[in-house]
Amino acid sequence: MDLLAIGAAIAALTGIGAGIGIGLATGKAVEAVSRQPEAGGRIMQLLLLGGALAEATAIYGLLVSIMLIIFKP
Amino acid sequence: MEIEPSVVFTIPLFGGIPVTMTVVVEWIIMAVLIIASLIVTKGWKLVPEGTQTVVEVAIDSFNKFVENSLGNHWKEYAPYLGTVALFLIVANTIGIFGFPPPTKDLSTTSALAIMSITTVIIASIRARGIKGFAKSFFKSPIDFFIQMLDLFTRPLSLAARLFGNILAATTIMELISKAVPIVVPAVFSLYFDLFDGFLQMLVFVFLTMLYIEEAIE
Numbered sequence: 665m666d667l668l669a670i671g672a673a674i675a676a677l678t679g680i681g682a683g684i685g686i687g688l689a690t691g692k693a694v695e696a697v698s699r700q701p702e703a704g705g706r707i708m709q710l711l712l713l714g715g716a717l718a719e720a721t722a723i724y725g726l727l728v729s730i731m732l733i734i735f736k737p
Numbered sequence: 738m739e740i741e742p743s744v745v746f747t748i749p750l751f752g753g754i755p756v757t758m759t760v761v762v763e764w765i766i767m768a769v770l771i772i773a774s775l776i777v778t779k780g781w782k783l784v785p786e787g788t789q790t791v792v793e794v795a796i797d798s799f800n801k802f803v804e805n806s807l808g809n810h811w812k813e814y815a816p817y818l819g820t821v822a823l824f825l826i827v828a829n830t831i832g833i834f835g836f837p838p839p840t841k842d843l844s845t846t847s848a849l850a851i852m853s854i855t856t857v858i859i860a861s862i863r864a865r866g867i868k869g870f871a872k873s874f875f876k877s878p879i880d881f882f883i884q885m886l887d888l889f890t891r892p893l894s895l896a897a898r899l900f901g902n903i904l905a906a907t908t909i910m911e912l913i914s915k916a917v918p919i920v921v922p923a924v925f926s927l928y929f930d931l932f933d934g935f936l937q938m939l940v941f942v943f944l945t946m947l948y949i950e951e952a953i954e
Contacts, residue, residue: 705805709805709806712943713943713947715940716940716943716944720898723897723898723902723905724901726901727897730904730908
């Protein structure tokens with residue numbers, strides 16, 4: 665069980681990359697909107713798409729972690 | 738905490754069909770949506786007033802949102818996207834009322850993802866014809882494998898994203914309400930139930946719309 669818990673913790677570390685990625689993307693989006701406020705709608709759409717794709721990696725890590733704890737392979 | 742939904746009752750047909758909590762909550766959502774739409778659309782007039790104004794503004798803004806991406810084809814796909822959006826917004830936020838959200842079951846999200854990818858394939862066939870659709874697989878030898886992979890990874894990622902987000906939100910809410918039973922869960926519920934539920938609905942519909950846009954171009 666101890667090793668399983670460590671494995672689950674390591675799997676959840678994927679959140680680091682996704683967090684940095686989404687932070688960078690949001691920062692750039694804010695910059696872009698402040699330079700060109702009229703393009704806000706289109707930038708918002710692109711940011712949502714990028715956020716969703718970047719978030720997927722973190723979610724996969726989280727899923728692996730939760731399944732390791734619950735199903736105890 | 739268990740990940741498998743509990744069986745509520747069994748239909749005594751063909752040797753017993755188990756009906757899980759997920760399906761029961763889905764039936765409740767469907768009944769609520771159907772009854773609400775019947776009540777809201779009763780006695781509409783040419784000049785809107787009261788609830789009719791609110792509904793018309795909501796539908797109009799959603800249609801504009803779809804029209805922005807799909808252009809002239811919005812009329813064919815807006816009803817499907819709107820229905821999915823309505824179902825998902827209720828399904829994701831129903832945790833407030835104490836029901837387990839049906840989207841925390843992988844079966845629900847897989848079904849929705851398969852529906853979405855089927856819509857994308859149909860949209861592609863309608864826009865380019867069966868020949869054009871088949872041709873899009875054979876642009877180059879490597880392209881075929883990438884396109885085939887796309888066909889499977891897209892629904893997988895749609896389903897896993899929605900399932901993972903909602904499961905994580907419910908798990909965290911459960912942990913919080915076990916640790917601090919009063920006041921604090923209400924604050925966190927605003928983010929995890931309302932905001933996250935709405936955002937995930939938006940992401941699901943937006944990604945489906947994007948795939949359709951790519952298919953009909």
